[in-house]
Amino acid sequence: MNWYVIYTKPKWEKRIAEQLNKFGLNCYCPTIIKTHQWADRKKKVEVPLFNNYIFVQLEEKDRNKVFISPGVIRYLFWLGKHAIVKDKEINTIKEWLNADETSDISVVEYQIGQKIKLNSGPFSEQYGVVKDVTKNYYVLILESLGCILKVNH
Known part of the structure; x- marks a missing residue:
């Protein structure tokens, strides 16, 4: 079975994943914990890692x-076909989110546009292209996952 990417209504990601799981479909909505600050308090909130996207295996x-769930808008397409995500890429996301420690990645010697292989951490064995280098972070494009990784110094 393939993993497909579903485009959802804003802020419906977790709700749709729960609904589709109840209907017996295998869904994955990766989430992270963020601290939101309001005028009177701070609170840790679980939010989707990818806004407006969830993964479904079928x-x-x-x-x-x-489409039994009202929050589903459409499938994501890549080059005119339904976007398919590999099991290895889903597992990489899960490993990264379950990692207990953050990995330090140093790209001081690298130039923008250079292709590098990550040797450690949850994205090890992945190839990335250096997109940007600032004094606080590095930006890498992970081509196989189709995402951008921002790594703090």
Whole structure:
């Protein structure tokens, strides 16, 4: 079975994943804990890692079952076809979110545009292109995952 990417209504990601799981579909909505500050307090809140996107694993013939949830808008397409995410990439996201410690990545010697291989941490064995280097962080494009990684110094 393939993992497909679903585009959702804003702020519906967790709700849709719960609904589709209740209907027997295998869904994954990666979340992180962020601290939100209001005028009178701070609170830790669980928010989706990818705004407006969740992953669903199902057979190609069952793709229309996701529209049973009213918050689903459409599937994400890549090069005119349904975007398919590999099991290895889903597992990499899960490992990264479950990692107890943050990994330090040093790219001091690298130039913008250079392709590098990450040797440690949850994204080890992934290739990335150096997009930006600032005094506080590095920006890497992880081509195989189709995402941008921001690494603090």
